Amino acid sequence: MPLFGNTFSPKKTPPRKSASLSNLHSLDRSTREVELGLDYGTPTMNLAGQSLKFENGQWIADTGISAGVDRREAQRLRRRNQQLEEENNLLRLKVDILLDMLSETTAESHLMEKELDELKSVSRRRK
Known part of the structure; x- marks a missing residue:
């Protein structure tokens, strides 16, 4: 017999229902493709108050008042x-020429040094 009463025995959890709680299974195919499909639209982000979107491999500022200035x-x-x-290309060309x-x-x-050395050696032989 335990000192402080009954031992801890948690209640068993009821089994889960087999049906999904989501209502997506009841939607038609086109709606499911929109909700779950691969068409996410263009990625967008907000940096320092400037909204950017990713198009054609580059981040482009969304149109707006500040976007024109940017x-x-x-x-x-x-x-x-x-x-x-x-x-820079011109300076590199100049360096190559120099x-x-x-x-x-x-x-x-x-x-010239070689010729001078040869002339010196010839003049020494004559002396």
Whole structure:
């Protein structure tokens, strides 16, 4: 006999009903496809008060008052980026040309030093 009365014995839970509690099984096929299908629509998100949607592999700002300003800013940044890329390509070309010129000058200098050494050795032999 237990010290404080009956031992703990929980009641058995009733068996679950076999029928689903969801009403989706009663819907017709087209409604179920809309509710459960793969057509989720375009993904959208909200960052810092700006609403964005994913279309054609890029996040695009939803149309609105602030979206026009952001679109203009994005176009300006794209143009600036293009200018900087062109300037960078030009500078790389200039560096390549300068390196070629340096290589050519260095080769000529080595040839001149070699000729000078040969002339010195010939002049020493004559003495």
